[in-house]
Amino acid sequence: MRLFVGIDLPHELRIELASLRTSLPGARWVPEENWHLTLRFVGEVTPNQAEDVDLALATLRGKRFALTLTGLGTHTRNGREVALWAGVERSPALEHLQNKVETAMQRAGLAPERKRFMPHVTVARLDIISEAKLPAYVQAHNLFRAGPVEIDHLTLFSSQLGKEAAVYTPEVAYPLG
Numbered sequence: 442m443r444l445f446v447g448i449d450l451p452h453e454l455r456i457e458l459a460s461l462r463t464s465l466p467g468a469r470w471v472p473e474e475n476w477h478l479t480l481r482f483v484g485e486v487t488p489n490q491a492e493d494v495d496l497a498l499a500t501l502r503g504k505r506f507a508l509t510l511t512g513l514g515t516h517t518r519n520g521r522e523v524a525l526w527a528g529v530e531r532s533p534a535l536e537h538l539q540n541k542v543e544t545a546m547q548r549a550g551l552a553p554e555r556k557r558f559m560p561h562v563t564v565a566r567l568d569i570i571s572e573a574k575l576p577a578y579v580q581a582h583n584l585f586r587a588g589p590v591e592i593d594h595l596t597l598f599s600s601q602l603g604k605e606a607a608v609y610t611p612e613v614a615y616p617l618g
């Protein structure tokens with residue numbers, strides 16, 4: 442199974458994120474049920490490894506924190522903008538928690554993550570036609586801000602890749618103290 446650790450966004454943040462889904466030709470909006478903040482991509486694991494991941498997360502002592510979404514940005518691939526995301530306000534508490542998750546995943550036997558943590562919520566995949574419209578869109582939504590909202594649990598998600606969109610399912614929730 443394919444797994445990742447993240448934050449299932451509270452209702453308050455979802456309402457605000459929905460305001461971003463305005464007209465942007467060529468944007469394929471991520472279905473609302475898939476909105477999340479990834480803390481650690483785990484990838485394909487065996488059932489035994491999944492158990493180790495679950496155990497490591499269950500013993501992690503993380504603290505609640507306040508999550509604020511702010512601003513917009515894009516991911517580029519081969520010089521092309523391919524995804525639109527809402528940013529996350531810098532937060533030492535979130536970084537601390539992400540570090541703990543990383544340590545837990547290494548304890549579960551995963552190789553260290555080499556990529557720097559760049560928290561974001563992906564809201565749309567972009568086709569070529571949306572690129573030309575992006576500057577105006579980004580300008581119109583630049584002041585996007587949602588929260589702060591208290592986050593009181595981590596979530597282990599499974600991810601099933603499909604032809605149209607992936608299906609992300611919250612599998613286990615781990616309370617934060």
Ligand code: 3AM
Nearest residue numbers: 445477478479482484561562563600607
């Ligand atoms: O938070 P987002 O939606 O950007 O991009 C994938 C998605 O992130 C990312 O994990 C989240 C759930 O699938 N992802 C997928 N494959 C990945 C990989 N090989 C990856 N992140 C890092 N390495």
